Amino acid sequence: MTGARxxxxxxxxxxxxxxxxxxxxxxxxxxxxxxxxxxxxxYLPQVPIPRRPWTRKDDRRVQxxxxxxxxxxxxxxxxxxxxxxxxxxxxxxxEGKHD
Numbered sequence: 001m002t003g004a005r006x007x008x009x010x011x012x013x014x015x016x017x018x019x020x021x022x023x024x025x026x027x028x029x030x031x032x033x034x035x036x037x038x039x040x041x042x043y044l045p046q047v048p049i050p051r052r053p054w055t056r057k058d059d060r061r062v063q064x065x066x067x068x069x070x071x072x073x074x075x076x077x078x079x080x081x082x083x084x085x086x087x088x089x090x091x092x093x094x095e096g097k098h099d
Contacts, residue, residue, distance in 0.1 A: 058089075062086060
């Protein structure tokens with residue numbers, strides 16, 4: 001953890017609490033981040049992220065942009081999708097599983 005980030009953490013958590021959090025994370029064999037994320041999962045609602053369906057026009061555009069040599073990140077930015085969504089779609093075409 002960087003010095004500046006640690007200072008922000010220390011400003012919100014007193015040393016005893018920080019020691020106790022580290023101790024519990026060590027006992028569980030996980031990082032402090034994982035411990036906090038697991039604790040928050042019980043309190044934060046799990047909201048599914050709506051996925052926009054791929055159209056044939058989207059598919060043709062992705063294929064054309066890939067042929068032009070654009071990265072998944074660039075294609076995603078052009079189409080309003082994540083690089084991972086583009087990656088998964090390209091892999092779907094490569095595997096022959098597209099509609």
